[in-house]
Amino acid sequence: MRCSAGLDHDSEQWAERKRVLTAESSSRWAGSITKATHDQWALARRGQLAHIQSLQAGIETITHRLSRPVGEKGTKQAPGGYRSTREWHAKRRRLCVLEDRLQAVRADREAAVVRVVRGGKRLLNTRHHLQEAQLTEEQWRARWQAGRRFLAADGESGKRFGNETIRVTPDGEVSIKLPAPLAHLANASHGRYVLTGRVAFAHRGEQWTDRVAANRAVAYRIHGDTIRGRWYLRRPGRSPLSRPSPWRRPAPAA
Known part of the structure; x- marks a missing residue:
């Protein structure tokens, strides 16, 4: 649209x-x-x-x-x-x-026409050169799906820990506010899903802790890395706190 x-x-x-x-x-x-x-x-x-x-x-x-x-x-x-x-x-x-x-x-x-490829044009073109890229079709498919799948939410000053949608507590607990159609999957109160892994910001972690403790806006982006087999939580933007924090893949919901 x-x-x-x-x-x-x-x-x-x-x-x-x-x-x-x-x-x-x-x-x-x-x-x-x-x-x-x-x-x-x-x-x-x-x-x-x-x-x-x-x-x-x-x-x-x-x-x-x-x-x-x-x-x-x-x-x-x-x-x-x-x-x-x-x-x-x-x-x-x-x-x-x-x-x-x-x-x-x-x-x-x-004419204001742009061509957008979710996942990236480079990765899309790699599908036609799997042998040169030393990838199987299954490996390429995993990267393609990971490149097109992410969660992102802007922060909100005044909300608890600075983000109501993707919340990260000072001790590294990550929880996501589920939309209404997925509320039945919540494993915590108020329709939230708490991930099993915890995050730690090694780069300027003290500044990040001070920010969330004061309920100042913090934006987050969650994406997967199929090469390393990890998920990353990143604070996007030109900020000194923008380096990603990895954590182990959370266990699927029971």
Whole structure:
């Protein structure tokens, strides 16, 4: 829904997306999902702009070198010509390719079209090169599912330990506020599920402890690492407390 809205997205559409998700989960999780999809769209837009700038820089460099005599040496201020006629013709074809790509990407940007792959395009393309990546289809599938699966929740100042959705106590206990359709799986009061493992922030742990003790907002993100066989809890953002904390895989609910 976020990608289809394009540049016409506004607060009303944001609220509508959240209302639709709230009916299937809860207001808290709906807000988290809505923000995550919007952030992914914004990241794709920034990547799209960076790609356009990269193509423009490549076109300018090739155009300049094609305009110089073959074999001309460059200077510190500008590159010279290509070393041979064969290379000149190859770069001329390369220039046409880059110009076509730039035209297509510019058209997408003007139409507010982005292409988002949950799990990442690189991992998606690896599916077609399993032998080169030294992966079996089962191993790739496990990484693909892990890359597309995560939990994230923004913090809330004034709430207990700074986050009502994903709560981490000063002694490392992690609990998750389950949405209404999953409330029957709760193993603690108030619809919460407490994980069996505990976390510890080795990097600036004292600052994190002071923050949660004062009920100041703390955002968390939980994701799995199939290579190490671990789950990680990370505090996202440009923060000195953003390094991840690993813990053992929690046991499944009985």
